[in-house]
Amino acid sequence: MRRLLAASVLAGLALATAAAAQTMSPIAIIPRPVSLTPAHGAFTLTARTTIWADRADSAVARGFARDIAPSTGYDLPVRIGVGASGNRIIFKRAARRDTTLGPEGYRLDVRPGVVTVTSSAPAGAFYAVQSLRQLLPAAIFRGAVVPDQRWTAPAVSITDRPRFAWRGMHLDVSRHFMPKEFVKKYIDLLALHKMNVFHWHLTDDQGWRIQILKYPRLTEVGAWRAHTLVGRPHGDSTQDVFDAKPHGGFYTQDDIREVVEYAKERFITVVPEIEMPGHSQAAIAAYPGLGNFGETMPVWDRWGVSKHILNPSDTTIGFMEDVLTEVMGLFPSTFIHTGGDEADKTEWKASPRAQAKIRALGLAPDDPANPHDVRAENELQGWFTNQIDAFLTAHGRRLVGWDEILDGGLAPRAVVMSWRGIDGGIAAARAGHDVVMAPGNYTYFDHYQSVNQAAEPLAIGGYLPIDSVYAYDPVPPQLEPQYAIHVLGAQGQVWTEYIPDPKQAEYMAFPREAALAEVLWTPRDEKNFADFMTRLPADLARLQVLDVNYRR
Protein backbone atom coordinates (compact mmCIF):
# COMPACT_ATOMS: atom_id res chain seq x y z
CA MET A 1 0.00 0.00 0.00
CA ARG A 2 2.72 2.46 1.06
CA ARG A 3 4.83 1.40 -1.90
CA LEU A 4 1.95 1.96 -4.34
CA LEU A 5 1.28 5.32 -2.82
CA ALA A 6 4.90 6.33 -3.16
CA ALA A 7 4.90 5.30 -6.83
CA SER A 8 1.87 7.39 -7.58
CA VAL A 9 3.38 10.34 -5.76
CA LEU A 10 6.49 10.09 -7.92
CA ALA A 11 4.34 9.86 -11.04
CA GLY A 12 2.52 12.96 -9.89
CA LEU A 13 5.74 14.85 -9.40
CA ALA A 14 6.92 13.82 -12.87
CA LEU A 15 3.66 15.03 -14.39
CA ALA A 16 3.86 18.32 -12.57
CA THR A 17 7.46 18.83 -13.64
CA ALA A 18 6.55 18.17 -17.27
CA ALA A 19 3.66 20.58 -17.00
CA ALA A 20 5.83 23.24 -15.41
CA ALA A 21 8.13 23.10 -18.41
CA GLN A 22 5.23 24.18 -20.65
CA THR A 23 4.23 27.81 -20.80
CA MET A 24 0.80 27.16 -19.34
CA SER A 25 0.34 26.09 -15.75
CA PRO A 26 -1.18 22.67 -15.11
CA ILE A 27 -4.79 22.44 -14.05
CA ALA A 28 -4.17 21.88 -10.37
CA ILE A 29 -6.99 23.29 -8.31
CA ILE A 30 -7.16 22.51 -4.58
CA PRO A 31 -9.72 21.63 -3.37
CA ARG A 32 -10.64 19.52 -6.38
CA PRO A 33 -13.81 20.87 -8.03
CA VAL A 34 -16.95 18.77 -8.25
CA SER A 35 -16.69 18.73 -12.03
CA LEU A 36 -13.99 20.06 -14.33
CA THR A 37 -13.90 19.64 -18.10
CA PRO A 38 -10.90 20.94 -20.04
CA ALA A 39 -11.71 22.84 -23.25
CA HIS A 40 -9.68 24.06 -26.22
CA GLY A 41 -7.41 27.03 -25.99
CA ALA A 42 -6.76 29.46 -23.20
CA PHE A 43 -7.63 32.85 -21.80
CA THR A 44 -4.92 35.47 -21.47
CA LEU A 45 -5.27 38.32 -19.05
CA THR A 46 -3.95 41.60 -20.49
CA ALA A 47 -3.76 45.25 -19.52
CA ARG A 48 -6.89 45.72 -21.69
CA THR A 49 -9.01 43.06 -19.99
CA THR A 50 -12.26 44.48 -18.66
CA ILE A 51 -14.07 43.04 -15.64
CA TRP A 52 -17.87 43.13 -15.72
CA ALA A 53 -20.05 42.33 -12.72
CA ASP A 54 -23.58 42.61 -11.55
CA ARG A 55 -23.87 44.99 -8.61
CA ALA A 56 -23.91 42.26 -5.93
CA ASP A 57 -20.63 40.78 -7.18
CA SER A 58 -18.83 44.06 -7.74
CA ALA A 59 -16.96 43.87 -4.42
CA VAL A 60 -15.69 40.38 -5.27
CA ALA A 61 -14.73 41.54 -8.77
CA ARG A 62 -12.88 44.56 -7.38
CA GLY A 63 -11.14 42.27 -4.87
CA PHE A 64 -9.91 40.12 -7.76
CA ALA A 65 -8.68 43.20 -9.66
CA ARG A 66 -6.90 44.41 -6.50
CA ASP A 67 -5.32 40.99 -5.80
CA ILE A 68 -3.81 40.63 -9.28
CA ALA A 69 -2.70 44.24 -9.64
CA PRO A 70 0.74 43.94 -7.92
CA SER A 71 2.02 41.00 -10.00
CA THR A 72 0.49 41.95 -13.35
CA GLY A 73 0.86 45.69 -13.01
CA TYR A 74 -2.64 45.97 -14.52
CA ASP A 75 -5.20 48.35 -13.09
CA LEU A 76 -8.23 46.54 -14.49
CA PRO A 77 -11.51 48.45 -14.45
CA VAL A 78 -14.61 46.84 -12.95
CA ARG A 79 -17.80 47.86 -14.73
CA ILE A 80 -21.37 47.12 -13.75
CA GLY A 81 -23.19 45.09 -16.39
CA VAL A 82 -22.30 42.43 -18.96
CA GLY A 83 -19.70 43.45 -21.52
CA ALA A 84 -20.40 42.22 -25.04
CA SER A 85 -16.98 42.45 -26.63
CA GLY A 86 -13.28 42.59 -25.98
CA ASN A 87 -11.11 40.51 -23.68
CA ARG A 88 -13.25 40.25 -20.56
CA ILE A 89 -14.17 38.55 -17.30
CA ILE A 90 -17.89 38.50 -16.52
CA PHE A 91 -19.49 37.88 -13.11
CA LYS A 92 -23.19 37.16 -13.35
CA ARG A 93 -26.07 35.80 -11.28
CA ALA A 94 -27.41 32.34 -11.97
CA ALA A 95 -31.04 32.22 -13.04
CA ARG A 96 -33.26 32.34 -9.97
CA ARG A 97 -34.74 28.92 -10.78
CA ASP A 98 -31.22 27.44 -10.92
CA THR A 99 -30.82 26.04 -7.40
CA THR A 100 -27.99 23.65 -8.25
CA LEU A 101 -25.19 25.94 -7.11
CA GLY A 102 -26.40 26.76 -3.59
CA PRO A 103 -25.10 29.77 -1.67
CA GLU A 104 -21.41 28.93 -2.12
CA GLY A 105 -21.33 27.21 -5.54
CA TYR A 106 -20.27 28.59 -8.90
CA ARG A 107 -19.72 27.86 -12.55
CA LEU A 108 -16.48 29.00 -14.12
CA ASP A 109 -16.11 28.93 -17.89
CA VAL A 110 -12.69 29.92 -19.19
CA ARG A 111 -12.53 30.40 -22.95
CA PRO A 112 -10.23 32.29 -25.32
CA GLY A 113 -11.10 35.96 -24.83
CA VAL A 114 -13.73 35.52 -22.13
CA VAL A 115 -14.12 34.16 -18.62
CA THR A 116 -17.64 33.76 -17.29
CA VAL A 117 -18.42 33.29 -13.60
CA THR A 118 -21.96 32.32 -12.65
CA SER A 119 -23.13 32.09 -9.05
CA SER A 120 -26.23 32.46 -6.89
CA ALA A 121 -24.49 34.63 -4.31
CA PRO A 122 -21.21 36.56 -3.89
CA ALA A 123 -19.57 33.71 -1.92
CA GLY A 124 -19.79 31.54 -5.04
CA ALA A 125 -18.25 34.31 -7.14
CA PHE A 126 -15.44 34.54 -4.60
CA TYR A 127 -14.74 30.81 -4.83
CA ALA A 128 -14.74 31.03 -8.63
CA VAL A 129 -12.05 33.69 -8.27
CA GLN A 130 -9.98 31.33 -6.10
CA SER A 131 -10.18 28.68 -8.82
CA LEU A 132 -9.29 31.23 -11.50
CA ARG A 133 -6.26 32.41 -9.52
CA GLN A 134 -5.16 28.76 -9.30
CA LEU A 135 -5.53 28.35 -13.07
CA LEU A 136 -3.18 31.30 -13.65
CA PRO A 137 0.61 30.95 -13.22
CA ALA A 138 1.71 30.85 -9.56
CA ALA A 139 3.49 34.16 -10.14
CA ILE A 140 0.04 35.80 -10.04
CA PHE A 141 0.55 35.77 -6.25
CA ARG A 142 3.69 37.91 -6.40
CA GLY A 143 3.71 41.26 -4.67
CA ALA A 144 5.54 43.13 -7.44
CA VAL A 145 5.37 43.14 -11.24
CA VAL A 146 6.72 39.94 -12.80
CA PRO A 147 8.48 40.90 -16.03
CA ASP A 148 7.80 38.93 -19.24
CA GLN A 149 5.10 36.76 -17.68
CA ARG A 150 2.11 35.78 -19.81
CA TRP A 151 -1.00 35.53 -17.64
CA THR A 152 -2.66 32.59 -19.30
CA ALA A 153 -5.27 30.21 -17.87
CA PRO A 154 -6.22 26.98 -19.67
CA ALA A 155 -9.78 26.81 -21.02
CA VAL A 156 -12.05 24.81 -18.71
CA SER A 157 -15.64 24.47 -17.61
CA ILE A 158 -16.04 24.01 -13.87
CA THR A 159 -19.18 23.43 -11.82
CA ASP A 160 -18.49 23.42 -8.15
CA ARG A 161 -19.98 23.66 -4.67
CA PRO A 162 -18.81 22.59 -1.19
CA ARG A 163 -19.71 19.38 0.59
CA PHE A 164 -19.69 20.92 4.10
CA ALA A 165 -20.83 24.27 5.49
CA TRP A 166 -18.12 24.41 8.22
CA ARG A 167 -14.68 24.32 6.64
CA GLY A 168 -12.43 25.51 9.39
CA MET A 169 -9.00 26.14 10.71
CA HIS A 170 -8.18 27.00 14.30
CA LEU A 171 -5.25 28.98 15.63
CA ASP A 172 -4.14 29.14 19.28
CA VAL A 173 -2.73 32.62 19.92
CA SER A 174 -2.64 32.17 23.70
CA ARG A 175 0.29 29.79 24.14
CA HIS A 176 2.21 31.96 21.70
CA PHE A 177 0.95 35.30 20.55
CA MET A 178 0.68 35.64 16.78
CA PRO A 179 0.76 39.17 15.34
CA LYS A 180 -2.24 40.57 13.52
CA GLU A 181 -0.38 40.63 10.19
CA PHE A 182 0.16 36.87 10.41
CA VAL A 183 -3.48 36.28 11.31
CA LYS A 184 -4.43 38.08 8.10
CA LYS A 185 -1.97 36.02 6.09
CA TYR A 186 -3.43 32.85 7.60
CA ILE A 187 -6.92 34.03 6.61
CA ASP A 188 -5.68 34.66 3.05
CA LEU A 189 -4.33 31.13 2.86
CA LEU A 190 -7.56 29.63 4.16
CA ALA A 191 -9.54 31.62 1.59
CA LEU A 192 -7.28 30.39 -1.20
CA HIS A 193 -8.43 26.85 -0.38
CA LYS A 194 -12.08 27.86 0.07
CA MET A 195 -12.14 27.42 3.84
CA ASN A 196 -14.80 29.56 5.50
CA VAL A 197 -14.29 29.43 9.28
CA PHE A 198 -11.38 30.81 11.29
CA HIS A 199 -11.58 29.61 14.91
CA TRP A 200 -9.53 32.09 16.93
CA HIS A 201 -8.46 30.58 20.28
CA LEU A 202 -8.03 33.87 22.15
CA THR A 203 -7.76 32.90 25.81
CA ASP A 204 -6.10 30.18 27.83
CA ASP A 205 -4.05 29.60 30.97
CA GLN A 206 -0.94 31.08 29.36
CA GLY A 207 -2.36 34.33 27.99
CA TRP A 208 -5.51 36.41 27.47
CA ARG A 209 -5.31 38.04 24.04
CA ILE A 210 -8.43 40.14 23.49
CA GLN A 211 -8.90 43.62 24.94
CA ILE A 212 -12.04 43.88 27.09
CA LEU A 213 -12.82 47.52 27.91
CA LYS A 214 -14.74 46.78 31.10
CA TYR A 215 -11.98 44.59 32.52
CA PRO A 216 -8.64 46.13 31.47
CA ARG A 217 -6.54 43.86 33.70
CA LEU A 218 -7.45 40.90 31.47
CA THR A 219 -4.85 42.22 29.03
CA GLU A 220 -2.78 44.51 31.32
CA VAL A 221 -1.99 41.47 33.47
CA GLY A 222 -3.43 38.47 31.65
CA ALA A 223 -1.67 39.02 28.32
CA TRP A 224 1.84 38.64 29.73
CA ARG A 225 3.77 35.79 31.25
CA ALA A 226 7.15 36.04 32.86
CA HIS A 227 8.89 33.44 30.71
CA THR A 228 8.34 30.35 28.62
CA LEU A 229 9.41 26.76 29.08
CA VAL A 230 12.37 25.74 26.94
CA GLY A 231 11.80 22.35 25.33
CA ARG A 232 9.58 19.85 27.05
CA PRO A 233 8.73 19.67 30.75
CA HIS A 234 11.43 17.69 32.50
CA GLY A 235 9.12 15.48 34.56
CA ASP A 236 10.78 16.66 37.78
CA SER A 237 9.44 20.21 37.56
CA THR A 238 12.33 21.64 39.58
CA GLN A 239 14.55 20.72 36.63
CA ASP A 240 12.46 22.61 34.06
CA VAL A 241 14.31 25.23 32.06
CA PHE A 242 12.76 28.59 31.17
CA ASP A 243 13.89 31.31 28.81
CA ALA A 244 14.46 34.67 30.46
CA LYS A 245 12.04 36.55 28.19
CA PRO A 246 8.61 37.80 29.12
CA HIS A 247 6.13 36.70 26.46
CA GLY A 248 2.84 38.27 25.54
CA GLY A 249 0.72 40.53 23.41
CA PHE A 250 -2.93 41.11 22.72
CA TYR A 251 -5.30 42.43 20.10
CA THR A 252 -6.99 45.76 20.73
CA GLN A 253 -10.65 45.96 19.81
CA ASP A 254 -9.62 47.95 16.73
CA ASP A 255 -7.25 45.11 15.77
CA ILE A 256 -10.07 42.62 16.17
CA ARG A 257 -12.44 44.67 14.02
CA GLU A 258 -9.74 44.89 11.37
CA VAL A 259 -9.23 41.12 11.30
CA VAL A 260 -12.97 40.39 11.32
CA GLU A 261 -13.51 42.77 8.38
CA TYR A 262 -10.54 41.31 6.53
CA ALA A 263 -11.97 37.83 6.97
CA LYS A 264 -15.46 38.92 5.96
CA GLU A 265 -14.15 40.25 2.64
CA ARG A 266 -12.82 36.73 2.10
CA PHE A 267 -16.08 35.02 3.11
CA ILE A 268 -14.55 33.70 6.31
CA THR A 269 -16.46 33.77 9.57
CA VAL A 270 -14.26 34.39 12.60
CA VAL A 271 -15.43 32.27 15.52
CA PRO A 272 -13.85 33.61 18.73
CA GLU A 273 -13.11 31.27 21.61
CA ILE A 274 -13.26 32.52 25.19
CA GLU A 275 -12.39 29.57 27.44
CA MET A 276 -14.46 28.81 30.55
CA PRO A 277 -14.49 27.47 33.22
CA GLY A 278 -11.12 25.73 32.68
CA HIS A 279 -8.06 26.99 30.80
CA SER A 280 -8.65 30.26 32.65
CA GLN A 281 -5.55 30.89 34.75
CA ALA A 282 -4.65 34.07 32.83
CA ALA A 283 -8.09 35.51 33.64
CA ILE A 284 -7.77 34.51 37.31
CA ALA A 285 -4.26 36.04 37.43
CA ALA A 286 -5.86 39.32 36.31
CA TYR A 287 -8.90 39.09 38.62
CA PRO A 288 -8.23 36.70 41.52
CA GLY A 289 -11.90 36.92 42.53
CA LEU A 290 -12.66 34.71 39.53
CA GLY A 291 -10.80 31.86 41.21
CA ASN A 292 -12.05 29.49 43.86
CA PHE A 293 -9.95 30.53 46.84
CA GLY A 294 -9.10 34.17 46.13
CA GLU A 295 -5.37 33.51 45.91
CA THR A 296 -3.13 35.48 43.58
CA MET A 297 -1.26 33.62 40.89
CA PRO A 298 0.78 34.44 37.80
CA VAL A 299 -0.26 33.86 34.20
CA TRP A 300 0.75 30.23 33.77
CA ASP A 301 4.25 29.41 32.55
CA ARG A 302 3.80 25.71 31.91
CA TRP A 303 2.04 23.58 29.32
CA GLY A 304 -0.75 21.15 30.05
CA VAL A 305 -3.89 21.84 32.03
CA SER A 306 -3.83 24.26 34.95
CA LYS A 307 -5.77 23.09 38.01
CA HIS A 308 -7.06 26.62 38.56
CA ILE A 309 -10.53 27.08 37.10
CA LEU A 310 -13.21 29.78 37.40
CA ASN A 311 -15.47 29.62 40.45
CA PRO A 312 -19.07 28.73 39.62
CA SER A 313 -20.73 31.79 41.19
CA ASP A 314 -23.39 34.05 39.72
CA THR A 315 -20.83 36.88 39.92
CA THR A 316 -18.42 34.97 37.71
CA ILE A 317 -21.20 34.12 35.24
CA GLY A 318 -22.01 37.86 35.19
CA PHE A 319 -18.34 38.71 34.56
CA MET A 320 -18.21 36.31 31.63
CA GLU A 321 -21.48 37.68 30.26
CA ASP A 322 -19.91 41.16 30.33
CA VAL A 323 -16.93 39.79 28.43
CA LEU A 324 -19.20 38.05 25.92
CA THR A 325 -21.22 41.24 25.44
CA GLU A 326 -18.07 42.95 24.18
CA VAL A 327 -17.11 39.84 22.20
CA MET A 328 -20.52 39.79 20.47
CA GLY A 329 -20.07 43.47 19.63
CA LEU A 330 -16.84 42.63 17.82
CA PHE A 331 -17.70 39.31 16.18
CA PRO A 332 -20.83 39.05 14.02
CA SER A 333 -20.50 35.24 13.98
CA THR A 334 -23.62 33.36 15.04
CA PHE A 335 -21.27 30.85 16.67
CA ILE A 336 -19.40 31.87 19.82
CA HIS A 337 -17.01 29.27 21.27
CA THR A 338 -16.77 29.08 25.05
CA GLY A 339 -14.27 26.25 25.39
CA GLY A 340 -15.35 23.90 28.15
CA ASP A 341 -12.55 21.36 27.71
CA GLU A 342 -10.33 19.93 30.43
CA ALA A 343 -11.87 21.76 33.39
CA ASP A 344 -10.07 20.07 36.29
CA LYS A 345 -12.65 19.53 39.07
CA THR A 346 -10.21 19.33 42.00
CA GLU A 347 -10.87 22.91 43.13
CA TRP A 348 -14.65 22.62 42.86
CA LYS A 349 -14.54 19.42 44.87
CA ALA A 350 -12.58 21.19 47.63
CA SER A 351 -14.43 24.50 47.49
CA PRO A 352 -17.21 25.05 50.07
CA ARG A 353 -18.75 27.65 47.75
CA ALA A 354 -18.86 25.26 44.79
CA GLN A 355 -20.26 22.50 47.01
CA ALA A 356 -22.94 24.86 48.34
CA LYS A 357 -23.85 25.68 44.73
CA ILE A 358 -24.17 21.97 43.96
CA ARG A 359 -26.58 21.59 46.89
CA ALA A 360 -28.50 24.76 46.03
CA LEU A 361 -29.01 23.52 42.48
CA GLY A 362 -30.19 20.16 43.82
CA LEU A 363 -27.57 18.23 41.84
CA ALA A 364 -27.04 14.60 42.83
CA PRO A 365 -24.04 14.47 45.21
CA ASP A 366 -20.87 12.55 44.47
CA ASP A 367 -20.37 9.14 46.02
CA PRO A 368 -18.71 10.03 49.38
CA ALA A 369 -16.80 6.74 49.32
CA ASN A 370 -15.15 7.63 46.02
CA PRO A 371 -12.84 10.66 46.18
CA HIS A 372 -12.50 10.59 42.38
CA ASP A 373 -16.22 10.86 41.71
CA VAL A 374 -16.83 14.23 40.03
CA ARG A 375 -20.29 13.64 38.59
CA ALA A 376 -21.79 16.47 40.62
CA GLU A 377 -18.98 18.83 39.55
CA ASN A 378 -19.50 17.83 35.91
CA GLU A 379 -23.17 18.67 36.31
CA LEU A 380 -22.15 21.96 37.87
CA GLN A 381 -20.11 22.65 34.73
CA GLY A 382 -23.26 21.75 32.77
CA TRP A 383 -25.14 24.38 34.78
CA PHE A 384 -22.36 26.92 34.06
CA THR A 385 -22.44 26.16 30.33
CA ASN A 386 -26.21 26.33 30.19
CA GLN A 387 -26.22 29.76 31.90
CA ILE A 388 -23.83 31.03 29.23
CA ASP A 389 -25.78 29.22 26.49
CA ALA A 390 -29.01 30.92 27.58
CA PHE A 391 -27.26 34.29 27.54
CA LEU A 392 -25.84 33.77 24.04
CA THR A 393 -29.14 32.37 22.78
CA ALA A 394 -31.02 35.41 24.12
CA HIS A 395 -28.70 37.50 21.93
CA GLY A 396 -29.34 35.39 18.85
CA ARG A 397 -26.04 33.52 19.03
CA ARG A 398 -25.17 29.86 19.41
CA LEU A 399 -22.72 28.42 21.90
CA VAL A 400 -20.00 26.11 20.61
CA GLY A 401 -17.95 24.03 23.02
CA TRP A 402 -15.45 21.20 23.12
CA ASP A 403 -17.10 17.82 23.63
CA GLU A 404 -16.77 17.90 27.44
CA ILE A 405 -19.82 20.20 27.40
CA LEU A 406 -21.86 17.05 26.74
CA ASP A 407 -20.93 15.65 30.15
CA GLY A 408 -23.24 17.83 32.22
CA GLY A 409 -26.39 17.98 30.08
CA LEU A 410 -26.67 20.46 27.25
CA ALA A 411 -29.17 22.87 25.68
CA PRO A 412 -30.35 21.72 22.24
CA ARG A 413 -28.99 24.61 20.16
CA ALA A 414 -25.43 24.23 21.48
CA VAL A 415 -22.85 22.97 18.99
CA VAL A 416 -20.36 20.30 20.00
CA MET A 417 -16.78 20.28 18.74
CA SER A 418 -15.58 16.68 18.94
CA TRP A 419 -11.87 16.57 19.76
CA ARG A 420 -11.43 13.51 22.02
CA GLY A 421 -11.91 11.27 19.01
CA ILE A 422 -15.23 11.01 17.22
CA ASP A 423 -17.45 9.49 19.92
CA GLY A 424 -18.49 12.85 21.35
CA GLY A 425 -19.50 13.97 17.89
CA ILE A 426 -21.52 10.81 17.29
CA ALA A 427 -23.29 11.05 20.67
CA ALA A 428 -24.01 14.74 20.15
CA ALA A 429 -25.39 14.26 16.64
CA ARG A 430 -27.62 11.41 17.84
CA ALA A 431 -28.88 13.73 20.58
CA GLY A 432 -29.78 16.28 17.92
CA HIS A 433 -26.86 18.68 18.35
CA ASP A 434 -25.00 20.16 15.45
CA VAL A 435 -21.42 18.97 15.47
CA VAL A 436 -18.04 20.10 14.19
CA MET A 437 -15.52 17.29 13.94
CA ALA A 438 -12.03 18.06 15.25
CA PRO A 439 -10.64 14.67 16.31
CA GLY A 440 -7.02 14.71 17.43
CA ASN A 441 -5.96 11.75 15.30
CA TYR A 442 -6.92 13.45 12.03
CA THR A 443 -7.12 17.18 12.58
CA TYR A 444 -4.48 18.14 15.18
CA PHE A 445 -1.86 19.89 13.09
CA ASP A 446 0.38 20.34 16.13
CA HIS A 447 1.25 16.64 15.74
CA TYR A 448 4.42 15.48 13.98
CA GLN A 449 4.47 15.13 10.19
CA SER A 450 7.05 12.35 10.22
CA VAL A 451 7.70 9.22 12.25
CA ASN A 452 11.29 10.38 12.40
CA GLN A 453 10.73 12.94 15.15
CA ALA A 454 14.43 13.66 15.46
CA ALA A 455 14.38 15.10 11.94
CA GLU A 456 11.48 17.43 12.77
CA PRO A 457 11.26 20.56 14.87
CA LEU A 458 10.07 19.86 18.43
CA ALA A 459 6.31 19.25 18.52
CA ILE A 460 3.84 18.20 21.16
CA GLY A 461 3.79 14.58 20.00
CA GLY A 462 1.58 12.36 17.86
CA TYR A 463 1.95 11.61 14.17
CA LEU A 464 -0.38 12.97 11.53
CA PRO A 465 0.90 12.65 7.97
CA ILE A 466 -0.88 14.38 5.11
CA ASP A 467 -2.34 11.12 3.71
CA SER A 468 -4.08 10.49 7.05
CA VAL A 469 -5.58 13.97 6.95
CA TYR A 470 -6.73 13.33 3.40
CA ALA A 471 -8.26 9.97 4.28
CA TYR A 472 -10.37 11.46 7.05
CA ASP A 473 -14.11 11.59 6.54
CA PRO A 474 -16.00 13.94 8.89
CA VAL A 475 -19.14 11.81 8.75
CA PRO A 476 -18.39 8.70 10.84
CA PRO A 477 -19.43 5.57 8.94
CA GLN A 478 -21.46 4.32 11.92
CA LEU A 479 -23.54 7.50 12.15
CA GLU A 480 -27.06 6.94 10.84
CA PRO A 481 -28.03 9.16 7.86
CA GLN A 482 -30.77 10.95 9.80
CA TYR A 483 -28.11 12.18 12.24
CA ALA A 484 -25.32 12.73 9.71
CA ILE A 485 -27.01 16.00 8.70
CA HIS A 486 -25.88 17.37 12.07
CA VAL A 487 -22.23 17.14 11.03
CA LEU A 488 -21.62 20.73 9.92
CA GLY A 489 -18.07 19.93 8.88
CA ALA A 490 -14.64 19.80 10.46
CA GLN A 491 -11.58 21.87 11.19
CA GLY A 492 -7.83 21.64 11.68
CA GLN A 493 -6.29 22.59 15.05
CA VAL A 494 -3.04 24.52 15.45
CA TRP A 495 -2.20 24.51 19.16
CA THR A 496 0.92 26.53 19.76
CA GLU A 497 2.69 25.27 22.89
CA TYR A 498 5.58 24.18 20.67
CA ILE A 499 4.91 26.67 17.87
CA PRO A 500 6.69 29.85 18.93
CA ASP A 501 6.16 31.99 15.85
CA PRO A 502 4.32 32.39 12.52
CA LYS A 503 6.96 30.56 10.49
CA GLN A 504 6.59 27.46 12.65
CA ALA A 505 2.80 27.78 12.50
CA GLU A 506 3.05 27.74 8.70
CA TYR A 507 5.28 24.68 8.87
CA MET A 508 2.74 22.79 10.94
CA ALA A 509 -0.39 23.95 9.10
CA PHE A 510 0.76 23.58 5.49
CA PRO A 511 0.28 21.65 3.38
CA ARG A 512 -1.94 19.57 5.70
CA GLU A 513 -4.51 22.38 5.54
CA ALA A 514 -4.73 21.84 1.76
CA ALA A 515 -5.59 18.17 2.30
CA LEU A 516 -8.24 19.07 4.86
CA ALA A 517 -9.69 21.69 2.52
CA GLU A 518 -10.29 18.93 -0.02
CA VAL A 519 -11.84 16.68 2.66
CA LEU A 520 -14.31 19.45 3.40
CA TRP A 521 -15.10 20.69 -0.09
CA THR A 522 -14.88 17.77 -2.52
CA PRO A 523 -17.60 15.10 -2.70
CA ARG A 524 -16.47 11.93 -0.97
CA ASP A 525 -16.60 9.93 -4.20
CA GLU A 526 -14.40 12.45 -6.01
CA LYS A 527 -11.63 12.33 -3.42
CA ASN A 528 -8.47 10.60 -4.60
CA PHE A 529 -5.18 10.95 -2.75
CA ALA A 530 -2.97 10.03 -5.71
CA ASP A 531 -4.72 12.68 -7.79
CA PHE A 532 -4.36 15.19 -4.94
CA MET A 533 -0.63 14.52 -4.89
CA THR A 534 -0.38 15.30 -8.63
CA ARG A 535 -1.95 18.71 -7.93
CA LEU A 536 -0.05 19.44 -4.74
CA PRO A 537 3.25 20.53 -6.35
CA ALA A 538 1.47 23.38 -8.15
CA ASP A 539 -0.15 24.36 -4.88
CA LEU A 540 3.21 24.31 -3.12
CA ALA A 541 4.56 26.56 -5.88
CA ARG A 542 1.80 29.03 -4.95
CA LEU A 543 2.64 28.73 -1.25
CA GLN A 544 6.31 29.31 -2.14
CA VAL A 545 5.44 32.56 -3.92
CA LEU A 546 3.33 33.53 -0.90
CA ASP A 547 6.36 33.00 1.36
CA VAL A 548 4.73 30.18 3.30
CA ASN A 549 7.16 28.01 5.25
CA TYR A 550 5.27 24.84 4.37
CA ARG A 551 6.74 21.45 5.24
CA ARG A 552 8.54 20.01 2.22
Ligand code: ACM
Ligand atom coordinates in the same frame (compact mmCIF):
# COMPACT_ATOMS: atom_id res chain seq x y z
C1 ACM B 1 -8.28 20.45 23.44
O1 ACM B 1 -7.40 20.00 22.70
N1 ACM B 1 -8.08 20.54 24.75
C2 ACM B 1 -9.56 20.90 22.93
